Every structure is written in C-alpha cells, then in structure tokens.
Amino acid sequence: MKIVFVLITALVLALNGYPQSKSTVFLEAESFQNKGAWVVDQQFMDLMGSPYLMAHGMGVPVADAETTVEFPSTGEYNVFVRTFNWTSPWHKGEGPGKFQLIVNRQKAGTDLGAEGSEWLWQPAGKVNITDSKAIINLNDLTGFNGRVDAICFTKENTPPPSDVKALGKFRKKHLGIPAKPEKGGNFDLVVIGGGVAGTAAAISAARLGMQVALIQDRPVLGGNNSSEVRVHLGGRINVEPFPALGDVIKEIGPSRGGNAQPAEYYEDEKKMEMVLAEENISLFTNFRAFDVKMKGSRIAEVNARHIETSKELVFSAPLFADCTGDGTIGFLAGADYAIGREGREEFGEPTAPEKADKLTMGSSVQWYSVEENQPADFPVFNYGVDFNEQNTEKVTMGEWTWETGMNYDQINDFERIRDYGLLVVYSNWSSLKNSVAKEEYSNRRLEWVAYIAGKRESRRLLGDVILKEQDMTDYVVYPDASAPTTWTIDLHYPDPDNTKHFPEKEFKSIAVHKKIHPYPIPYRCFYSRNVDNLFMAGRNISVTHVALGTVRVMRTTGMMGEVVGMAASIAGKNNSSPREVYQHHLSELKSLMEKGVGKYDVENMQNYNEGSTLGPK
Amino acid sequence: MASIHKYTVLIVVLSGMLYSGTQPERPITGFWAMEGTLLTHIFEDKTDSLSGPELFELRDENGIPKWFGRHIFKDVCISGECKMIRLWLFWDGAGNYLGLQVPDAEPLTKSDHTEFEPADYKKLEEILRDTASVLKNLKQEDLIVVPDSINPYQAYEVDGYTAATQPALSEVVVKDAVYSCHTLWHSVYGPVQDTIHQILDKRANKEYLAKMISCSKNEYISWAIKSIEKHPEFHEAFYNDVLKHITSDNQELAKQALDYFKPVFLDDSNIQIQLVDVLAETDMSIKYEILWKLIGNGKANEQAVLNLLVLFNEQKIGVGAYNLILRLVTLEHMQENEQIASIIHNLSENENRYIRNLTIRLLENQ
Ligand SMILES: Cc1cc2nc3c(=O)[nH]c(=O)nc-3n(C[C@H](O)[C@H](O)[C@H](O)COP(=O)(O)OP(=O)(O)OC[C@H]3O[C@@H](n4cnc5c(N)ncnc54)[C@H](O)[C@@H]3O)c2cc1C
Numbered sequence: 001m002k003i004v005f006v007l008i009t010a011l012v013l014a015l016n017g018y019p020q021s022k023s024t025v026f027l028e029a030e031s032f033q034n035k036g037a038w039v040v041d042q043q044f045m046d047l048m049g050s051p052y053l054m055a056h057g058m059g060v061p062v063a064d065a066e067t068t069v070e071f072p073s074t075g076e077y078n079v080f081v082r083t084f085n086w087t088s089p090w091h092k093g094e095g096p097g098k099f100q101l102i103v104n105r106q107k108a109g110t111d112l113g114a115e116g117s118e119w120l121w122q123p124a125g126k127v128n129i130t131d132s133k134a135i136i137n138l139n140d141l142t143g144f145n146g147r148v149d150a151i152c153f154t155k156e157n158t159p160p161p162s163d164v165k166a167l168g169k170f171r172k173k174h175l176g177i178p179a180k181p182e183k184g185g186n187f188d189l190v191v192i193g194g195g196v197a198g199t200a201a202a203i204s205a206a207r208l209g210m211q212v213a214l215i216q217d218r219p220v221l222g223g224n225n226s227s228e229v230r231v232h233l234g235g236r237i238n239v240e241p242f243p244a245l246g247d248v249i250k251e252i253g254p255s256r257g258g259n260a261q262p263a264e265y266y267e268d269e270k271k272m273e274m275v276l277a278e279e280n281i282s283l284f285t286n287f288r289a290f291d292v293k294m295k296g297s298r299i300a301e302v303n304a305r306h307i308e309t310s311k312e313l314v315f316s317a318p319l320f321a322d323c324t325g326d327g328t329i330g331f332l333a334g335a336d337y338a339i340g341r342e343g344r345e346e347f348g349e350p351t352a353p354e355k356a357d358k359l360t361m362g363s364s365v366q367w368y369s370v371e372e373n374q375p376a377d378f379p380v381f382n383y384g385v386d387f388n389e390q391n392t393e394k395v396t397m398g399e400w401t402w403e404t405g406m407n408y409d410q411i412n413d414f415e416r417i418r419d420y421g422l423l424v425v426y427s428n429w430s431s432l433k434n435s436v437a438k439e440e441y442s443n444r445r446l447e448w449v450a451y452i453a454g455k456r457e458s459r460r461l462l463g464d465v466i467l468k469e470q471d472m473t474d475y476v477v478y479p480d481a482s483a484p485t486t487w488t489i490d491l492h493y494p495d496p497d498n499t500k501h502f503p504e505k506e507f508k509s510i511a512v513h514k515k516i517h518p519y520p521i522p523y524r525c526f527y528s529r530n531v532d533n534l535f536m537a538g539r540n541i542s543v544t545h546v547a548l549g550t551v552r553v554m555r556t557t558g559m560m561g562e563v564v565g566m567a568a569s570i571a572g573k574n575n576s577s578p579r580e581v582y583q584h585h586l587s588e589l590k591s592l593m594e595k596g597v598g599k600y601d602v603e604n605m606q607n608y609n610e611g612s613t614l615g616p617k
Numbered sequence: 618m619a620s621i622h623k624y625t626v627l628i629v630v631l632s633g634m635l636y637s638g639t640q641p642e643r644p645i646t647g648f649w650a651m652e653g654t655l656l657t658h659i660f661e662d663k664t665d666s667l668s669g670p671e672l673f674e675l676r677d678e679n680g681i682p683k684w685f686g687r688h689i690f691k692d693v694c695i696s697g698e699c700k701m702i703r704l705w706l707f708w709d710g711a712g713n714y715l716g717l718q719v720p721d722a723e724p725l726t727k728s729d730h731t732e733f734e735p736a737d738y739k740k741l742e743e744i745l746r747d748t749a750s751v752l753k754n755l756k757q758e759d760l761i762v763v764p765d766s767i768n769p770y771q772a773y774e775v776d777g778y779t780a781a782t783q784p785a786l787s788e789v790v791v792k793d794a795v796y797s798c799h800t801l802w803h804s805v806y807g808p809v810q811d812t813i814h815q816i817l818d819k820r821a822n823k824e825y826l827a828k829m830i831s832c833s834k835n836e837y838i839s840w841a842i843k844s845i846e847k848h849p850e851f852h853e854a855f856y857n858d859v860l861k862h863i864t865s866d867n868q869e870l871a872k873q874a875l876d877y878f879k880p881v882f883l884d885d886s887n888i889q890i891q892l893v894d895v896l897a898e899t900d901m902s903i904k905y906e907i908l909w910k911l912i913g914n915g916k917a918n919e920q921a922v923l924n925l926l927v928l929f930n931e932q933k934i935g936v937g938a939y940n941l942i943l944r945l946v947t948l949e950h951m952q953e954n955e956q957i958a959s960i961i962h963n964l965s966e967n968e969n970r971y972i973r974n975l976t977i978r979l980l981e982n983q
Contacts (some may be wrong), residue, residue: 234866255905602937
C-alpha cells in the first residue's frame with residue numbers, strides 16, 4: 001500500500017508541471033522555454049543554490065529570453081528577482097549587469113541586476129495579472145553578464161528566503177520536485193564529470209563490457225578541452241611502459257592544437273559521437289551531481305539535477321568514478337582530500353614551500369578578438385580596477401597566462417574568481433578601445449570570452465599512494481606503475497610584472513617548469529583511501545600540489561581514465577573494490593594496460609603540445 | 618636614395634681559379650673553387666666599410682645563383698680591446714646563410730687568445746644557421762654570460778608551448794667567443810642579406826620564377842613560393858607548381874606550399890578539387906590541414922566533397938577525419954549530386970556505429 005501511495009503522489013506531481021501554490025508562482029530562469037541569447041550557467045549551483053541565466057554578450061546586449069507562465073489566479077502580484085551586482089567586490093556603485101523584467105510586454109519595476117553584493121531577491125514592483133497565462137521576457141540592457149537565478153510572483157509581501165538551504169526547500173516545494181528523485185538507473189559504473197578523464201574512463205569501461213552512466217553538467221563533453229573552455233590537449237600518449245594507453249585519446253582528441261581558438265578547433269562532435277557510439281554508455285548531459293547517499297564507507301547512490309529543468313535523478317552502482325576535477329563526489333562522500341600546497345616537511349619535496357598554505361594554481365577566462373573591416377565600438381567599462389597607459393595589456397587575445405584567483409578558494413570563491421576574470425578582460429579591452437590604443441584597435445572586436453572558467457586545481461582526493469615530486473625526479477617506479485605522466489612539473493605563480501601593477505589582484509601568471517622522464521603513475525593514486533568504491537581520474541587524483549604540476553594535462557588525465565575504466569571492469573567482474581584490484585588482480589590490470597582499449601584505426605594527430613621531456617629513462 | 622645599399626654589377630667568367638682580383642684575397646678551395654659565372658655587385662654598406670664594397674655572385678649555366686659571397690674584415694671589441702677578424706661569408710640563391718671560409722693563416726680566436734678548434738667552427742656554423750638565434754635581439758652590451766651554476770632550464774616557459782624563452786647565453790654561443798659569434802651572426806643577417814634579397818626580388822619575373830620553382834633545391838623553391846605570394850599577378854601561372862610541392866617529402870616545404878593557398882584562393886573550385894587530389898598522397902598532418910583549409914573557406918565544392926567521400930570510403934582517409942569531412946557536406950550537395958547522396962546514405966547505415974551516428978546526425982541537422 002505504501003508503495004502505491006508514493007507512486008500516486010509522484011504521478012500527481014508530475015502531471016501538474018508547476019504545482020504552484022495559489023498565491024505564488026516560482027519561475028526558474030534557466031527553465032525559460034526560449035533562452036534567446038542568454039546562457040545557462042551551472043558552475044556555482046552548489047554555492048548559490050541553482051543554475052542561472054546570464055547575459056554574456058561581451059558588451060552587446062543579448063537577445064531576450066522568453067517564456068509563458070501559467071498563473072493559478074489573476075490579480076496583483078509582487079515580483080522579486082534573484083540577482084546581484086557581480087562587480088560589487090571591486091566597485092561600490094551601480095554594476096554593469098543591468099536588465100529588465102518584462103511581463104506581458106510591459107516593464108516590471110526598475111532596472112535590475114546592478115545592485116547588491118551577494119545573491120538577493122531584488123524587488124521588481126507589482127504586476128497585475130489578468131489572464132491565466134503571461135509572457136515573461138528577460139531584456140538585457142548591457143551585454144555585461146547580468147544574471148537571473150529565478151523570478152517569484154507572489155501575493156505575499158515577503159520575498160522567498162535568502163538562505164541557500166531554506167531557499168532550496170522553497171524551490172522544491174514550489175517547483176513540485178518530488179522529495180524522492182526519479183531513478184536514473186542501476187549501472188555497473190557511474191562516472192561523474194565528462195571532461196577528457198571522465199569521457200575516457202566511460203569509454204574504456206564500456207568497451208570492456210560494463211554498463212556505464214556518464215554524468216556531465218554541460219551540454220558538451222570534453223571539459224577544459226571543449227569549445228566552452230578551449231584548452232588544447234597536452235602531454236604524450238602511447239609511451240612506455242604501456243604504449244597502448246592513450247588509444248582512446250587518439251580517437252577522441254581534436255586534430256589541431258591551440259588555446260583560445262575558434263570553437264570548431266575543439267571538435268566537440270567527435271567526443272560526443274565517440275561516446276554515443278558506445279552502446280554500453282548511458283550519457284546524461286546537463287545533469288550535475290550534487291549529493292551522494294552512503295552505505296557505510298561506500299557510495300550507494302549519486303543524485304544529479306538537470307541544469308535547465310531541475311529534474312532530479314538518482315544513480316546507483318557498485319562503483320563510482322569521480323572525474324569532476326573538483327573531487328566533488330569524494331568530498332560529498334567524506335573522502336580524505338587535500339587542497340593548496342603542502343609544507344616541505346610533509347613529503348620532503350624540494351619545490352614545496354617551507355610552510356603549507358592555501359595557494360593553488362588559478363582559473364582562466366580565455367578570450368580573443370578579431371579584426372573587422374569597419375570600426376567596432378566597445379562601451380567604456382570601468383568597475384573598480386583601473387587600467388591605464390602603464391598597465392594595459394596591449395594584446396589581441398588572452399590564453400593560459402590570463403589566470404586569476406590563486407589566493408582564493410577555487411571551490412567556495414569560484415564565482416568571484418570567474419567574475420574577476422571577466423572583469424579584467426572587459427576593463428583591459430575597454431582601455432585599449434577607448435583610450436590607450438584607440439587607433440590601433442579601432443577595427444578590433446571582442447569575438448569570444450569564455451564564461452565557463454578553466455580550472456587547474458582544487459581538491460585532490462587522497463588514495464593509498466600520494467604521488468610526490470621525488471617519485472618522479474628520483475624515478476621511483478611502483479609495482480602498480482600505470483599511465484605515464486610526461487609533461488614538465490609545471491607550476492604557476494602570479495606574474496611579478498602583473499603584481500607590480502595589480503598587487504593582490506593579479507590576473508596574469510607565469511609558469512616554472514622542471515622536466516621529467518616519462519613517469520608511470522601508480523594505480524593506487526586512482527582510488528580513494530577511505531571511500532571504498534570510489535575511483536578518481538583527472539586533476540583530482542591523489543597527488544601533492546607539486547606533482548599535480550605534471551599530471552594535470554589532459555592527455556595524461558585521459559590515460560588515467562582509460563586505466564580507471566580497466567580497473568573498474570576487473571573490480572566489477574570479481575566483485576571487488578578498487579583497492580582489491582591492486583591487492584589481488586594487478587596482473588590482470590597490467591595485461592589490460594598492455595592491450596589497451598582502442599577500437600578504431602585512427603591516425604595519431606596527437607603530436608601538438610606534447611611538452612618538453614628528459615626523454616625515456 | 619634613402620637606401621644605403623646601392624649596387625652595380627660587374628660580370629666576369631670564372632673558371633677554376635683563373636680569376637684573381639686585387640682586393641680582397643680569395644681562398645682557392647671551397648666556394649671559390651666552384652665553376653660558374655661570377656658577378657660583382659658593388660654596394661655601399663656604411664655600417665661596415667672595411668669589408669669592402671663588393672658582393673660577389675656565382676651563377677650556374679641557367680643563370681641561377683650558386684652563392685653570394687662577401688669578404689668580411691671587422692673588428693670585435695671587448696671592453697675597449699679590439700681585434701680584427703677576417704673571413705668570407707656565403708649565402709645561397711635565396712639569401713639563406715650557406716657557409717663561411719676562414720683564411721688558413723688567420724684562424725678565428727677566442728677571448729683567451731687560443732685558436733678555434735674544429736668543434737668551435739662546427740658550433741659557429743650552427744649558430745649562424747639559426748635564423749631565430751637569441752643573438753638576434755641582443756645588443757653588444759647585453760652579452761653577459763650567465764655562470765654555469767644557474768640552471769638554464771629553469772626558464773619561464775609557455776604552458777602550451779615548449780620553447781624556452783631565455784636560456785642562458787653560454788648554451789648558445791662558442792665558449793669564450795661570444796662577441797665574435799654576435800658580430801658574425803649580425804653580419805650574416807644584416808645589410809648584406811638585405812641587399813641579396815633586394816637583388817633577388819628584382820629578378821622575380823615569370824622566366825626566373827619558372828626556373829626557381831622547378832629546380833631541385835628546396836630553399837629555392839621556397840623562395841619562389843614566397844615571391845609568387847608577393848606578386849599575385851603570377852598566381853595563375855604558377856599555382857599548379859605550388860600545388861605539386863604540397864606532396865614534398867620535406868615537411869616544411871609541403872607546409873609552406875599548402876599555406877600559400879589562402880582561404881580566398883579556395884573560392885576557385887579548381888583549387889579545391891586539386892587540393893583534394895593531392896591529399897591522398899600527403900603526410901597525415903598535411904592531410905588534416907587541407908581539410909581545415911576547406912572548412913575555413915566555408916563553401917566546399919561539390920566535386921571536392923565527392924572526391925573526399927570516395928577517398929574516405931577507400932580508407933585513404935582515417936576515421937579520425939570523418940567528422941571534419943562531414944562539416945563540408947551540405948544539403949545542397951546531397952540534393953544536387955546523386956553520388957554524394959548515395960555515399961552519405963550508405964554511410965548512414967555503416968556497420969561502424971560512430972560513422973553511422975555521425976552521418977545520421979548530419980542528415981537530421983540538414
Ligand atoms: C587555461 C588553461 C590552460 C591549460 N593548459 C593545458 C594544456 O595546454 N594542455 C593540457 O592538457 N592541460 C592544460 N590545462 C590543464 C587541464 O585542462 C586541467 O587540469 C583539466 O582540469 C584536466 O582535465 P580533467 O580530465 O580532469 O577534466 P576537466 O576538464 O576538469 O573536466 C571535468 C568535467 O566535469 C564536469 N563536472 C564538474 N563537476 C560536475 C558535477 N558535479 N556533475 C557533473 N559534471 C561535473 C565539468 O563541467 C567538466 O566538464 C590547462 C588548464 C587551463 C585552465
């Protein structure tokens with residue numbers, strides 16, 4: 001009986017669509033039917049509670065988003081819009097992200113998005129609803145990243161809660177999201193994060209016969225190597241001691257190198273179709289994992305939410321792979337992790353600082369401009385960081401060296417870090433276009449600025465081995481040697497020149513390199529030491545900050561994914577844990593690594609950006 | 618008249634060592650022992666008057682230069698102390714550095730007054746051959762050698778690219794001969810080379826270009842391609858020759874030949890078709906570059922598309938390039954060309970799921 005009752009409730013809720021209360025209509029911006037040219041930004045939903053719509057027009061107002069909403073009753077409603085002034089950390093006055101809310105073709109309240117120093121419910125006046133349906137538009141006024149999380153029409157006098165947790169409950173209630181999420185399925189392996197590591201892990205496991213769910217919080221695969229971030233693959237594949245590792249990267253990798261290039265360079269469709277060609281993979285794009293359910297020290301389920309519809313799905317499996325880059329799944333599951341730089345005494349690393357600190361490598365908002373045949377204007381943009389003749393970067397593009405937030409928390413301050421990336425790109429460009437290089441830049445137009453920030457470093461989940469600098473420099477090869485790391489130990493620091501002009505507000509970096517011999521990473525870096533069924537691949541594996549300097553490049557993270565897929569297939573077959581694969585099935589893993597999981601006879605176009613090396617040991 | 622390099626030409630037939638001018642003295646071996654017709658260009662080099670005003674050129678029977686040579690007599694100064702160096706420098710018929718000859722009696726010396734060893738000459742050759750040497754942007758006063766104790770590899774470097782930007786100077790010069798290296802590098806890549814380029818530029822007519830582009834020397838072919846680029850009026854006459862070099866075994870030349878074909882040239886469907894024709898015979902990276910060029914042009918010719926699909930079917934192009942080929946296929950192609958439609962149809966039923974899916978996606982999106 002109980003089961004039936006639950007089923008009926010779920011059915012009623014599902015049929016209702018928005019089972020709004022009589023007096024309140026809650027509208028998620030990201031679920032607008034027509035988003036115009038507003039973009040969906042899910043990057044900070046764990047922090048501020050939801051994906052949102054953003055007017056990323058690079059200084060040119062974007063086309064309206066529009067949706068039709070059903071109202072339970074006519075009458076006068078108070079309107080509140082959740083937004084804020086994203087430049088507030090640097091600039092005290094009104095911000096640049098202005099937009100209007102239009103209800104049935106009439107502007108509601110004042111201009112929005114230009115005030116408030118954190119996400120808040122900004123009042124947007126009152127509207128009189130005379131029909132059961134209303135057309136709502138978001139009308140961008142500036143093209144400078146105005147943002148809208150949600151809109152609330154209410155006959156009450158108070159806005160929805162501001163506290164993220166309370167707001168979460170409010171959302172669920174008003175959107176009619178079932179308390180118990182729908183089943184996403186039962187799989188052999190659930191891979192979370194569809195960057196190069198996660199994509200390769202899913203393909204590898206699927207080719208070895210596992211039923212795999214791949215959960216990715218964007219519409220495209222590839223992570224930093226997608227057309228949304230535009231970082232080219234680095235490092236070497238197909239090298240000793242396992243020259244078959246990298247065959248998947250050879251298949252999915254773009255044929256052309258270059259950071260911050262036009263979108264088509266990154267061949268999104270190749271990665272997508274390679275995954276869709278695997279019958280054993282169920283791909284869930286636009287789903288972001290946000291919660292886990294534990295059974296003792298094992299993950300039993302992962303919950304994910306759709307970034308546009310808010311639909312929630314629950315995935316169960318005996319094995320999970322955290323390829324989120326941020327170690328989010330491990331973090332939610334209580335896995336041990338490290339963040340920042342270890343002190344020298346901890347591992348005795350020559351390159352480590354004397355004392356541990358929280359410094360990480362930063363995140364990048366890459367950009368480029370194009371030359372037009374006629375002058376192209378750019379609005380004056382000056383929001384608290386002053387650019388002048390001395391400090392303006394006279395460049396036409398910004399790639400990896402445009403790096404921010406090394407002194408900030410790459411998880412909890414991430415929105416601010418990304419926003420500072422946007423702010424400096426616009427401010428510098430405005431300075432070039434409107435004052436210091438007017439003539440020279442007159443026909444230049446800002447063509448692309450990333451809004452999905454490229455991240456290099458955050459949490460590193462700890463495994464049975466934590467890879468350190470001397471393992472590579474002294475060439476200490478472990479019995480479970482696996483995917484080789486070949487890139488230099490490449491660590492980034494704020495650019496001293498940039499510090500001179502922007503102390504504590506740096507946005508450019510330098511890299512310091514130490515060459516190594518190709519070094520096979522121990523398999524034990526690829527599973528959690530205290531969450532018993534969790535693998536990891538990507539930049540969130542078990543390494544020190546210094547060792548991350550080499551392993552983080554994507555041909556290497558991709559090969560980690562291949563190994564994790566192989567290990568998962570062995571664990572699945574033997575009903576064992578990732579650790580037991582090391583303890584009891586290492587030779588099996590080795591023979592899979594020798595064989596590889598390549599499927600197609602593709603040409604190796606992966607010879608760009610291989611990085612310098614000391615050569616084979 | 619603004620130019621400081623003016624030249625006039627004297628022609629003398631050189632046969633073995635019969636010719637011997639007054640100044641300066643010429644070696645009897647090496648470059649000077651080669652057969653050909655000798656020309657003397659007189660030019661004024663105010664920055665280096667001691668070396669003399671003659672720039673010699675030796676031509677073969679077709680009028681193609683074998684070399685240009687100049688006598689160098691210059692002082693090299695370190696902290697106020699100067700010594701003279703004497704040698705011959707040679708460039709090829711495209712203006713590239715070719716070699717040097719030092720009089721037996723006057724070997725080059727180092728700052729400790731010892732003579733250059735054979736290994737030092739070898740190193741010097743390497744330095745002079747390097748068009749992008751770090752010496753290029755250094756002035757005499759910047760020549761400070763970093764002591765060995767500093768790790769030259771700990772240079773700041775670009776995360777995407779591997780070239781060190783500021784390696785210690787000692788790594789790239791002949792030990793104890795930094796100033797000589799610097800002086801000679803700038804002699805090779807200075808006014809004399811500019812003069813050679815000017816002389817050659819003046820020769821860029823149809824007849825001369827035809828000889829250069831079909832000769833056996835890659836450097837000369839490369840010069841010819843550059844000249845044709847500078848003179849669009851010769852495009853029509855020579856683009857077929859340039860095309861042929863895309864299949865060159867020499868990677869650099871193949872790349873240069875391909876780069877010659879700017880996106881606008883691909884508006885000519887003939888060129889598109891011919892690029893696809895050579896594609897099958899090219900090295901893999903050139904193959905992909907051709908595809909990218911066609912994508913860059915934005916409007917692929919029907920025949921070119923068909924030929925590509927045929928090559929793909931014949932497995933002369935790998936699976937990794939299939940998504941790029943499909944970027945070129947339009948609805949129009951499929952509607953107007955039955956063969957394209959039929960190949961695409963078959964590929965949409967291909968047993969390889971990746972190929973099949975990509976093709977179906979194309980059909981869905983049209
Ligand atoms: C500007 C820049 C330049 C760089 N240069 C190079 C270079 O030249 N070559 C090179 O190889 N590397 C380079 N790197 C480093 C490399 O891109 C990173 O280390 C990268 O993070 C490694 O990729 P990954 O495989 O771990 O996956 P990532 O690319 O980090 O992908 C993780 C994926 O998981 C998704 N995700 C995250 N959380 C969730 C969740 N909760 N639910 C669902 N999905 C989620 C993300 O959207 C993302 O798509 C650079 C990085 C930057 C930022």
